[in-house]
Amino acid sequence: MLNPPPADRGPGEPGVSEPVIRVIDVRRDYPRARTSLLKATPPVHALRGVSLEVQPGERFGIVGESGCGKSTLLRIIAALDRPTSGQVVVEGTDITRLPERRLKFLRSNLQLVFQDPMSSLDPRMRVRDIIAEPLVVQGHPASGARVRELLEAVGLSADAGDRYPHQFSGGQRQRISIARALAPRPRILIADEPVSALDVSVRAQVLNLISDLVDELNLTLVFVSHDLSVIKHVCDRVAVMHAGSVVETGPTGQVYATPTHPYTRRLVSAIPTLPRALAGATTSDLLKGAAE
């Protein structure tokens, strides 16, 4: 079985109604280079008091155009960065104040898939070692059988393990990243624009693979995209971000059909019609076009 029911793997087993992730009034300021000797330069307010909750087994989307703070929020949820203020509670544990050595439980329970598989896969490593790496880092032996099982789960043949990342297409490389993320049997999968760098012809295949695996393995998914049509394909609920704030949250179908915030209405009205979608235009391309 790819992901048997987890044994005790850390504090805070999610209860029936306990959110898996709670983000509470999170702010993140980045210092900006000084431009004047006389006046202090104000920081970049990347997150301006973001709050949201993700329930167990939910597929939660975060959408917004470039620079609205999506990656900053994901990095804070994954404890790769700390907020300036506010709290993030994952599976009942406030991770924002924990020292690095106490974050071990999070490093196996929560895994990430990034936008560009080429830059997130070490070109000098064979695929089998790439997939086994998170297990080895956590001090677990990685068996050949487990690597083969993961390759099969993402639709790659067992002999793919002997090859190097450059010997695969973009879509296949993203499958390798997904296999690596699943290796430590996470309960939470975070995907940051996982299909944006892929050829439009393989995007749906990779989205369907993520969807199927989330169902099969009973994962909670947090999925970030600048493209509402991609979110609509995968997610049950969505938070719309604009300029460091969440401006609207709701079931994806409802937000899509009856958006309440003016920014969401702009996003929805810019969703590509079929011919433009086939030509590969994204919501953000179309928003740019509309603004020009």
Ligand SMILES: Nc1ncnc2c1ncn2[C@@H]1O[C@H](COP(=O)(O)OP(=O)(O)OP(=O)(O)O)[C@@H](O)[C@H]1O
């Ligand atoms: N390390 C940093 N130092 C200074 N400013 C930063 C840093 N990281 C992000 N920012 C700024 O914070 C804001 C939010 O950036 P972030 O990358 O989170 O947005 P995003 O929505 O993920 O955009 P994209 O989709 O283009 O990655 C932007 O104004 C960005 O320039």
